[in-house]
Every structure is written in structure tokens, then in C-alpha cells.
Amino acid sequence: MRSDPKHQKNADTAAHSPDLAARLNSLRPSPLTSASSMQAIINAMPNPVMLKDRFHRLVLVNDAFCELLNQTREDLLGEEGEKIPDDQRDVFWEIDDEVFRTGLPNENEEVLTDGTGSLRVVLTRKCLVTLPTQSGQQQFLLGVITDVTRFRESEARAQYLAEHDALTGLANRAQLNDRLEAEIKAAGGTDNKLALLLLDLDGFKEVNDTQGHHVGDELLKIIAKRLAGLVRAGDVVARYGGDEFCILQTSAARSADLAEKIITTVGRPVSVNGRQLCVTASVGIAIFPEDGTTSDELLQSADSALYHVKRSGRAGFYKYQPEVHLDQSQRWNVEHELREALGTDQLSLEFQPLASAQDGQLRGFEALCRWQHPVYGEISPDVFIPVAEATGLIKELGAWVLREACRQAARWEWPVQVAVNVSPCQLEDHNFPDMVFDALREANLPPHRLELEVTESALIGQSDTTTEALSVLRAKGIGFALDDFGAGWSSLSTLRKFKFDRLKIDKSFIWQIESDPRSVAIVRAVLGLAKSLGVPVTAEGIEDQAQLLALRNMGCTEVQGFHLGRPNSVASLPAQEPWQAINETNEKPS
Known part of the structure; x- marks a missing residue:
């Protein structure tokens, strides 16, 4: 093989020119022999980087870390190490130990509290590296961190849009199918039965044809709101398509009762743009596992049952191949007993405190209705409120709750607000504002000390009556809170149309905030939205110290939950131990 003459000439020239050879050698990198060299390299990296020994001690960190x-x-390389929650x-x-034990690299997504106290979702990549030390070659754990919080927040927003019907805010068919599959899997091998109710609006086509699609859309939103008010926590209400809706009950014990309530509720006249519209509902019911063991089988059975109702005259319900028919007289009649x-x-109120997230100071109380039946004992609000x-009956029950809450609040030693939950049915009542004013006047309670809590579903497709009631009450100084924000509607148009004095984050997100990156992203997004609107936020359902710390550090305004104070027949101050623990931690020398 012949050498390149040009190349050979250059080599000969370098070999016979000592000055040139020296300069070339000076440009070659020398081996890294000092920690300062390694430090300079990792400091140039934009991602946080750290090096640990097998005893979890940090031995090298970059500026980003x-x-x-x-x-x-x-501080980080000292005895105390990184300051993060236990x-x-x-x-x-635990992951560090696994990497040292197996020698395999690891990639994991975790929740991390940063130096400002904010929760971040981070992707951490870890692997072992062998480095020379004074004691010889040793293994260390190299970790590189990527902050994916914004990505997860965007993903959460996109996921919400992908799982909800754009018109009604209900779950869409895709989310229903996913939940149905999950519930079937969870119920398999247990005694739990699921119920699937498929319903169709009788007469909706006539409304669309004679009044136009705009009126039909408003009608669908109002019906969706009514259906959402009938189900229990954990159940799913979905718009299945067109004028069809589907409800998944995680317990089938009272599926026939729910069907009766659906027929009664949907059958009430609906006011749209001054027009009184009437539709009815036909409902088909399928039960897991006897009517099907897969989602397709259950949907097919429910559809067959619905067809039977349609063929039999509509405005009724039919349970697909029912095994047992209970006589109506054998059922406990909740309506009669209520x-x-x-x-x-038998009826009473309990009051749960709301506290400042920063110092635990009392901010107000939420009034909660309780029913102690002489035979059946304590009846859950999830049972009697939908029936009312x-x-x-909700009008009479709601009036009593409002009068009693105002009466007791007027006797408190603290001049704070009392929050009362308001049903969608009450907001549709023309006499509701007068009822509120009468309750305040009888109790001699100033209007600014009353706050009415309404759910997002109560305002989806609201009538003119609802809008007028809210305006009249707000003009007199009565506050309004948007309850269960994010629980399934999250309609931004609601926040645009109505001015709220407070947003209450649904407790389902709070319960998972320590471990679920998606819940963290959603809560951060809600807090950011509320801050931009200048609206304080109350987090419901706080059950432990870690949840309180996380929400406090994220900038949540107010907190409520068993960890801070249980509902009590006598209004009591929130517990101060959680904030004392925070103060003691902060006072420790750093």
C-alpha cells in the first residue's frame, strides 16, 4: 500500500520542527486528575447533577443542583445534606440502594420540593460510575435531574380535554370506556356489582328540529347538570353521543332507584331563552357480572334494555334480565322518611373550620347537614341529598339549613363567615334570594358573613333565573365559592361569566398530591389560574401534615380537612398542632 506523498511530507516536517511539535502537544487535553476539573465540567451542564456514595452522602454537586x-x-456536601421532606x-x-445493588441504571419520575418550597415533578436518571479515590477505585452514583413540571401540567390539561365532552363538560365516551374497564377489573373476583345505565332523551329530536340546534345544545347542558347532581362520588356520568347519556355506578345496589330519579329529574320542564321545553328519559340497565363480564357485553345489554323501554312506550326503565323484583312497599322510602x-x-348541622394555610388562623366554617334516623341510624348526605x-324536598331542606346556619353563626364569638352549600334546584327557584334575605334578617347576621357554595355543575347551562339570583345576592354583599373545582367540569367559561370570592379544589386531587405527579400539576395549574384572577383558593380534604405542607408551600390560601378540624355540632377553632410543628421545624438552626 503506497503512502500519500503529501501526508508523508507534513509528517516529516513536524518531526523535524521541535517548536511546532511542542505547540501541537500543548493543545492536546491532559487527563482529569483533580476534583476542580470535574466540578468545572458539571457546572457547565444546565441540568442539576449530583454524585453520591453508597451511604447517600453527596460528594459532588453542580451549580444547577x-x-x-x-x-x-x-451545606449540601456537609453532614445535613439536601433539605427535602422525609x-x-x-x-x-430506595432507588439509590437499588442502583448500587443491581448495578443497573435507573430512570424514575418523582415529586420534589425545591428550595422555594414549591412542588416540582422531576425525571431523575441514575447510574453507577467507578472513580479513583485515595482508597482505590470506588463506585459512586451519578444522578442527572430534569424538571418536567411544565410538561406534566400541559399534559394534564390536554388529558382533561381528551376525556371530557366539549359541550356539557361531562366525561366523554373514551373516558367512560376506560373507567368501565378499570371498574370491571377491580370488581373481578369480588362480590361487588356494577350498574351501567344507558339513557336516551325522548322528544329531543323534535326540540332540535323546531327550536334549532342552539336551543338543543342548551337543553343538553341543563340535562347534563341535572344528571351530575344525582350520582355519588366515584360514579361516572358521561355523554355517550347525541342525546344519549350513560351512568356507571360503582355499586349496583340502588340502580333502579337511580333510574327512577333520572326519569323524575329529566322530566321537569326546562327553560331555555324563555321557552318551556319538556323531554323525558328512557333508561336501560345492565348489571355486572350477570348481564355481561366485559364492557362491550354490558353496553350491549344496556342498549337492549333501552330498546325494550322505547318499544314499550318510553319514559320508563327496564333492567336487563332482572333476577329479583322487589315490591315497592318493601323498599325503605327515603323520600317519605326525609x-x-x-x-x-333528626336533622342537625355540624360545622367544619376553614383555616389560613400560612398561620392556622380561623377563616370561617362550612355548615354540613346531618340526618340521624331513629331506626337506620346516621344517613349519609350522599343518600338523602339526591332524593331531596x-x-x-331540597327547597324545604335547604331553607332549614340556611336558617339554622345563620342562626348559629350569629351566636359565635368569632365574626367569621359561615359557608352553606346550595343545590342547583335552589338556584332555579325565583324565591331563593328572598329566602336568603329572610334567613339573614331573622338571625340578625350581616350579609358579608354568609358565603354560598355552588358546584360547577350547578352553573353549566344555567337559566336566566340562576344568573339573576347570583347577581341580586352578590349585590347585597353575600359571598360565593365555586365548590369541587376540577372534579369533572372545570368550565373556564363559568369563571368568565361569574365572579367568585373563592375557589375550592376538589379533595380527590389533594389526597394524591404527595405521590401523583398529575395531581400536583393540576393543583399548581388551578392555583396559578386563581392567582391571575385574584381569587383565594381553599383546599378540601387535608388528612395529614405532608398534604398541608405541600399546599402551603405551593401558595394555597386556605385549608380544610380532618387533619385541621373535624365537623362538630359546636363550632370549634381549627387545631393548632399542625402549624406548631411547622414553626418548630422552621426554628431549628440550619
């Missing part, structure tokens, strides 16, 4: 935790390099440290160390309970000592709404 120090900035993430808002600690100096000296539950998060336990997760990190009507009897009104005006007796379906039968119209």
Missing part, C-alpha cells in the same frame, strides 16, 4: 434546592455547595428522601434513597324528618330533631333534589 444548588440552585434547585436553594442551598450552598458547602417521605421524598425515602423514595430517592319528609317526616323535616322540622324534627329529585323530589323537590
Whole structure:
């Protein structure tokens, strides 16, 4: 093989020119022999980088890592190490130990509290590296962190849009199918039965044809709101398509009762743009597992049952191949018993405190209705409130709750607000504002000390009556809170149309905030939205100290939950131990 003459000439020239050879050698990198060299390299990296020994001690961190935790390099490499909550440290160390044990690299998404106290969702990549030390070659764990919080927030927003019907805000068919599959899997091998109710609006086509699609859309939104008010927590209400809706009950014990309530509720006249519209509902019911063991089988059975109702005259329900028919007289009649309970000592109120997230100071109380039946004991509000709404008893019950809450609040030693939940049915009542003013006047309670809590579903497709009631009450100084924000509607148009004095984040997100990156992203997004609107936020359902700390550090305004104070028949101050623990932690020398 012949050599290149030009190349050979250059080589000969370099070999016979000592000055040129020296200059070329000086440009070649020398081996990295000092920690300062390694430090300079990792400092140039934009991502947080750290090096740990097998005893979880940090031995090298870059500037980005120090900035993430808002600690100096000296503090991080000292005895105290990184200052993060114990539950998060336990997760990190468990993965560290696994990497040291197996020698395999690891990639994991975790929740991390940064140096400002904010929760971040981070992707951490870890692997082992062998480096020379004074004691010889040793293995260290190299970790590189990527902040994916914004990505997860965007993903959460996109996921919400992908799972909800754009018109009604209900779950769409895709979300229903996913939940149905999950519930079937969870119920498999257990005694739990599921119920699938498929309903169709009788007469909707005539409304669309004679009044136009705009009126038809408004009608669908109002019907969706009514249906959402009938189900229990954990159940799913979905728009299945057109004028069809589907309800998944995670417990089938009272599926026939729910069908009756649906027929009663949907059958009430609907006012749209001054027009009184009437439609009815036909409902088909399928039960897991006897009517099907897969989602397709259950949907097919429910559709067959619905067809049977349509063929038999509509405005009714039919359970697909029912095994047992209970005589109506054998059922416990909730409506009759509730009507009897009104005006007796069976009904009472309990008050749960709301506290400032920063210092635990009392901000107000939420009034909660309780029913102690002489035979059946304590009856859950999830049982009697839907019945009251379906039968119209909610007006009488709501009036009693409002009067009693105002009466007791006027006797408190603290001049704070009392929050009362308001049903969609009450807002549709022309006399509702007068009823509120009468309750305030009888109790001699100033209007600014009353706050009415309404759910998002109560305002979806609202009538002119509802809009006028809210305006009249707000003009007199009565506050309004948007309850269960994010629980399934999250209609931004609601926030645009109505001015609220407070948003209440649904407790389902709070319960998972320590471990679920998606819940963290949603809560951060809600807090950011509320801040831009200048509206304080109350987090419901706080059950432990870690949840309180996380929400407090994220900038939540107010908190409520069993960890801070249980509902009590006598209004009591929130517990101060959670904030004392925070103060003691902050006072420890750093």
C-alpha cells in the first residue's frame, strides 16, 4: 500500500520542527486528575447533577443542583445534606440502594420540593460510575435531574380535554370506556356489582328540529347538570353521543332507584331563552357480572334494555334480565322518611373550620347537614341529598339549613363567615334570594358573613333565573365559592361569566398530591389560574401534615380537612398542632 506523498511530507516536517511539535502537544487535553476539573465540567451542564456514595452522602454537586434546592455547595456536601421532606428522601434513597445493588441504571419520575418550597415533578436518571479515590477505585452514583413540571401540567390539561365532552363538560365516551374497564377489573373476583345505565332523551329530536340546534345544545347542558347532581362520588356520568347519556355506578345496589330519579329529574320542564321545553328519559340497565363480564357485553345489554323501554312506550326503565323484583312497599322510602324528618330533631348541622394555610388562623366554617334516623341510624348526605333534589324536598331542606346556619353563626364569638352549600334546584327557584334575605334578617347576621357554595355543575347551562339570583345576592354583599373545582367540569367559561370570592379544589386531587405527579400539576395549574384572577383558593380534604405542607408551600390560601378540624355540632377553632410543628421545624438552626 503506497503512502500519500503529501501526508508523508507534513509528517516529516513536524518531526523535524521541535517548536511546532511542542505547540501541537500543548493543545492536546491532559487527563482529569483533580476534583476542580470535574466540578468545572458539571457546572457547565444546565441540568442539576449530583454524585453520591453508597451511604447517600453527596460528594459532588453542580451549580444547577444548588440552585434547585436553594442551598450552598458547602451545606449540601456537609453532614445535613439536601433539605427535602422525609417521605421524598425515602423514595430517592430506595432507588439509590437499588442502583448500587443491581448495578443497573435507573430512570424514575418523582415529586420534589425545591428550595422555594414549591412542588416540582422531576425525571431523575441514575447510574453507577467507578472513580479513583485515595482508597482505590470506588463506585459512586451519578444522578442527572430534569424538571418536567411544565410538561406534566400541559399534559394534564390536554388529558382533561381528551376525556371530557366539549359541550356539557361531562366525561366523554373514551373516558367512560376506560373507567368501565378499570371498574370491571377491580370488581373481578369480588362480590361487588356494577350498574351501567344507558339513557336516551325522548322528544329531543323534535326540540332540535323546531327550536334549532342552539336551543338543543342548551337543553343538553341543563340535562347534563341535572344528571351530575344525582350520582355519588366515584360514579361516572358521561355523554355517550347525541342525546344519549350513560351512568356507571360503582355499586349496583340502588340502580333502579337511580333510574327512577333520572326519569323524575329529566322530566321537569326546562327553560331555555324563555321557552318551556319538556323531554323525558328512557333508561336501560345492565348489571355486572350477570348481564355481561366485559364492557362491550354490558353496553350491549344496556342498549337492549333501552330498546325494550322505547318499544314499550318510553319514559320508563327496564333492567336487563332482572333476577329479583322487589315490591315497592318493601323498599325503605327515603323520600317519605326525609319528609317526616323535616322540622324534627333528626336533622342537625355540624360545622367544619376553614383555616389560613400560612398561620392556622380561623377563616370561617362550612355548615354540613346531618340526618340521624331513629331506626337506620346516621344517613349519609350522599343518600338523602339526591332524593331531596329529585323530589323537590331540597327547597324545604335547604331553607332549614340556611336558617339554622345563620342562626348559629350569629351566636359565635368569632365574626367569621359561615359557608352553606346550595343545590342547583335552589338556584332555579325565583324565591331563593328572598329566602336568603329572610334567613339573614331573622338571625340578625350581616350579609358579608354568609358565603354560598355552588358546584360547577350547578352553573353549566344555567337559566336566566340562576344568573339573576347570583347577581341580586352578590349585590347585597353575600359571598360565593365555586365548590369541587376540577372534579369533572372545570368550565373556564363559568369563571368568565361569574365572579367568585373563592375557589375550592376538589379533595380527590389533594389526597394524591404527595405521590401523583398529575395531581400536583393540576393543583399548581388551578392555583396559578386563581392567582391571575385574584381569587383565594381553599383546599378540601387535608388528612395529614405532608398534604398541608405541600399546599402551603405551593401558595394555597386556605385549608380544610380532618387533619385541621373535624365537623362538630359546636363550632370549634381549627387545631393548632399542625402549624406548631411547622414553626418548630422552621426554628431549628440550619
